Amino acid sequence: MTTSPAFGILISIIAYAIGLRIKEKTNNVLANPLLIAVIIIIAFLKAFGIPYEHYKIGGDGIHYFLGPLTVALGLMLFRQRAVIKAHMVSLVVGITAGVLTSFFTIIALSKWLKLDAEMVKSLVPKSITTPMALSLVEINGGNAVITIAMVIVTGIFGALLAPLFVKWFPEFNAIAIGTGIGTSAHGVGTSKAIELGETEGALSSAAIGLAGLITILLVPPLYQLFY
Amino acid sequence: MKIINQFGVILAFWLAGEAIGGLLNPIIKIPGAIMGMVLLAIALSMGLLKEASIKDASDLLLNNISFFFVPASIGVLALTGITLPVIAKIILITLISTITTMWVTMWVTTKLMKRFEKGGRTE
Known part of the structure; x- marks a missing residue:
């Protein structure tokens, strides 16, 4: 049965x-x-x-269904076009800074803690949305199951941290907060960003797709160079 | 039938993405599904494709996104050889990396907005 x-x-x-x-x-x-x-x-x-x-x-x-699901993220990106257009420079540069931070902190800490290459490759996509994280594992290598697990853990950490960041750093505006949450903690973090406010939610949603794309484009060549 | 047709459109974009991704492979590695996503966003922005022709199928997928990851996550059962210290290490790395990534993104975005978007505050 x-x-x-x-x-x-x-x-x-x-x-x-x-x-x-x-x-x-x-x-x-x-x-x-x-x-x-x-x-x-x-x-x-x-x-x-x-x-x-x-x-x-x-x-x-x-x-x-993960294939069509990934393609359907294009509609999610399209729906955020107004926000993306309005804050193009800040979004792209801010997200790229975040993507590089995620990559280099993982590489540095992994070297310090002596993790093997397979583990490092599995960790690198942790901040991006699961379908895109799996696409990155597909081209860069790693263990897909560990990647999915760490993507979830990252999302939970991000959702817990987001309200604390708002409290600790009052100098950050709503747009920066939304961008930071979506870039560091994908959809799970975004669910918290939506609770924080409309601007935070919209920017966080836009950042998910952009951070995923920038990560997929930057990480494989960076990995070749630095690991 | 409507939703099946919509799935057909999405699959066509996926296939086109695989084809273009294959052509670009010697220059840059882009997975077919990701290329399909980019093509879909471009087609929608240029008005070549209407949101209505993929909306229901896409929302069915997007609104239940984590459900589709259940089988891939159960693969953890087939995993062996990961020890507790390694698990502790990867969780520590994930925590530190998430904190710094969030802070740096927010800090850089705030600085840039002060510089480039003086007139257009949208808080």
Whole structure:
């Protein structure tokens, strides 16, 4: 029964629905629906001794939607065109500064803590949205599962930090705050930016797509040069 | 049928992205789906494609974005050989890197706006 594609798809839908429900009830950034779904499914498979390969039969059916999902991000970028046009220079330069900071802090800290190359490659896409992070792993190498895990962890850190940054650094304006959140903590951070204000939310959304693109263009050549 | 047609349009952009990404491969590596995303944004901006012809299928994907990552994340089950100290290290790196990235982006953007957008405050 568990070798039917229906099994993997159904358990994913149920586990994710539970994750969403918990998130809505608690309204806590730590209650990430994806994280909850993953914990539920792994616990279920372990508890009933169902092999990962059986889950994967149905899981692959969902996984194939990541291609069209990435393409659909183009619509998200298009919807932010007014904000992007209005703050072109600040956005592009600010985001590029953030992308470079993310890259070089990871390289420096990884060298200091003696992480192996596979791990470094998996960490480098951590600040960009998952579909784009996976695209970067596709061309630059790394372990996709670690990348996804660290993208989620980054998003949660970013969402927790964002309100503190607003309090600690009153000199930063709403546009800079939104840009910083979207660049450092993708969609999970953006959900917090939307709560902070309309400008913060719009800029954070625009920054997700731009930061992803700039990261994918800059990181592979930089990696060749510096690691 | 409408939503299937919309998926067809999205897949066509993906395929076009793969083709162009393949051609550019000797110069710069851009994944096909990312190239498809850029082509889609360009086609929409130039008015070659109307938002309505991809809206429902795109929103179905975009509004449930993290659901589609469930199977890829379960792959963690197939992972072996990552020790606790390594996990602690990568989480520490992620935390420090996220703090500095957020601060630098905000600082640079604030400085630039003071310089270039004096007239156009939009707080």
